[in-house]
Amino acid sequence: MQSRPLLPRILAAGLAAGGLVASLMTAQAAAAPRVTGPLPPAAAPSAAVAAAREHGKVTPTGPELGRSQAATTRAKPLPAKLRGQPAALDSAKPSKPHLSGHTAPNAAGAGCTTADFANRSGNDLVSYIKTVDWSSCINPLFSLTGADAHAVFNQSQMLAVANGITSAAGSYTGDDSGGLYELMYFMRAGYYVQYGDPQDVGTYDSSLRTAIEKGFDALFAGSHANDVSAGNGGVLEQAFVLTDSAQVQADYLDVYSRYLNAYDSGTWDAVPEMDRALNAIYTPLWRGPSLPDFVTAITADPGITDTLRDFTLDHRDLLGGGNDVLDSNAGNDLANFIQIPSLQSRVRPLIKGLLDGSSITGPTANLWVHVAYRADTGDPGQCSYYGVCDLAKQLTAAALPINYPCADFTVMAQALTAAEQTAVCTSLTNEVKFYQSQVKTTTPIAGEYFDLKMVIFGSKTDYATYSWAIFGNDTDNGGETLTGTPTDPHNIAYSILYQWPTDNGFPANAWNLNHEFAHVLQSVYDMKGDFGTQVTVPDVWWIEGQAEYISYTYRGLTDDGAITEAAKHTYKLSQLFQNTYAIDDETRTYPWGYLAVRYMTEQHPTLVQAMLAKMRTGDYQGAYTVYNSVGTGYDADFDAWLDTLTGGSGHGSATACTGSNPRHWTATATAPASPGWRVTPTTSGSTCRPAPPP
Secondary structure, three states: OOOOOOOOOOEHHHOOOOOOOOOOOOOOOOOOOOOOOEOOOOOOOOHHHHHHHHOOOOOOOOOOOOOOOOOOOEOOOOOHHHOOOOOOOOOOOOOOOOOOOOOOOOOOHHHOEHHHHHOOOHHHHHHHHHHOOHHHHHHHHHHOOHHHHHHHHOHHHHHHHHHHHHHHHHOOOOOHHHOHHHHHHHHHHHHHHHHHOHHHHOOOOHHHHHHHHHHHHHHHHOHHHHOOOHHHHHHHHHHHHHHHHOOOHHHOHHHHHHHHHHOOHHHHOOOHHHHHHHHHOHHHHHHHHHOHHHHHHHHHOOHHHHHHHHHHHHOHHHOOOOOHHHHHHHHHHHHHHHHOHHHHHHHHHHHHHHHHOOOOOOOOHHHHHHHHHHHHHHOHHHHHHHOOOOHHHHHHHHHOOEEEEEOOEEEEEOOOOHHHHHHHHHHHHHHHHHHHHHHOOOOOOOOOEOEEEEEEEOOHHHHHHHHHHHHOOOOOOOOEEEOOOOOOOOOEEEEEEEEOOOOOOOHHHEOOHHHHHHHHHHHHHHOOOOHHHHOOOOOHHHHHHHHHHHHHHHOOOOOHHHHHHHOOOOOOHHHHOOOOOOOOOHHHHOHHHHHHHHHHHHHOHHHHHHHHHHHOOOOHHHHHHHHHOOOOOOHHHHHHHHHOOOOOOOOOOOOOOOOOOOOOEEEOOOOOOOOOOOEEOOOOOOOOEOOOOO
């Protein structure tokens, strides 16, 4: 461990070659392109939705895309209002609900087009939606803009589908045999797109609200709406989220209470779809305080506050387990009502009771942190009453007790042993020299300031529990870095990671450690400006691809996942040059980004240096021109080069998986897909990959 004092602030221009300073990039998405032909993969939020979230506004829930282990980056923290939103259950992307009967064969599948929806209306549209696959056909609709958005989601189309929901709900049998899931998911997409593009979609008036409420009323009144089954759970989940998308939660407080009171861990937890449905209730309740009619309704009948309090206290046994968020989300929603002035006198003692019934550490920490944060931000004048004054300092002291200097940055950690502290510091210090040798410079970009804090939580659970409240980052990812403002002499950047309980090939099992630090070094040496400046052109192939390339190559490993992808010849190099964060494809972004960077670094280093020279001055358009002007000129050579990588050969040699090298493991031939791989050490000397995420 380094013993010399940490420099309080670092001016990049004044650092020696071995100094460590940092900045990382944000995955803020660009506007999705207009869809005129086959539907693309579901894109990132529209520009309007992204902008609204940037300013702390509540927006409709987007498409179901599942969760990620990939590192993601942001330029600055989330707005305070958007921190600590109801968390998703830690489960895979939901599948189509189970059926007791059979729907018609999927008539569209992956071949759905915008015209398939736009050219239908009335009952024809409703019938078609019932047959499609929600993931491949409806997910992409969330990214429609312009004339396409209007054609698919104008009010007459939405009214037809709302009426279709009412009809299907009238004969609901407790599963998706009537197509309710798809119809409601389509409505969610419509509300989402209309929020982001009202000029093109057009307005929605009260007739649509009336129509969709008729559908909800018919569904919730049906006897099968109380079934504890996978089919009913999937439909209910969509219904609860849709009440929020349609902003009608004010009229369903009694329904939310009904299901919260009905929850029984002994029966519901055996049906994951029912737990997801229950968890979906927390979204409309959390967003409700921003809606005047909700405030009026809950003020007139605040019974839901008692329901949430009772649920939270009665089900604290869930805390610390797989369904932890079912309990913590309930407390979070209750505490969020403190922002409603008419409820403050009622809610204050309920919040205090939840805090007294939980702890800042231990299995109840997730509940305590969420409730404390809501109390601190929503009722700051009462922080002494709640015991949450200086909350960030309290949380940091509790969750990150280890703080030590390393070179010119600080490591803040939860559970690193002395040996792990040394390993992390040594790895990052040496990575600087390796990076400099790769990019052919030891000179940081002048005029940018970074006081870097490398933050390492002891587990993904701890990361999700504390990081958002301390640093303001999103935690539904494999790590995140907040750059701050590089031109501010007092700028602090945080690179936030967590440890796995099993060996994953990184020092101290700190997931994505060297990848994230490579991002740090990109901003220090090669990419001038904040993230918004850095991604004004399509350069994500370099941003993420180089971070992967540095991480693997520095550790003496070949990216076997990328080598496997190389054999498929999925992309041309000219396509990869157009990568942006709006392309929601981790395989294209990471393994294929690695391949693109590895090829360019090894086969065309002069062009890479020309590109970096432009980036270092902030001329990103010039940098883009350097590689984009190649056009398709390298595509054939890139394709041939991919063939040379078959079997994991190529630059560097991966360390063999041996008993003396316990970091590196390989899955057995019979191992199922992650998670839950069975891993064994091997002495075959073959290239190997880390164990899968725990």
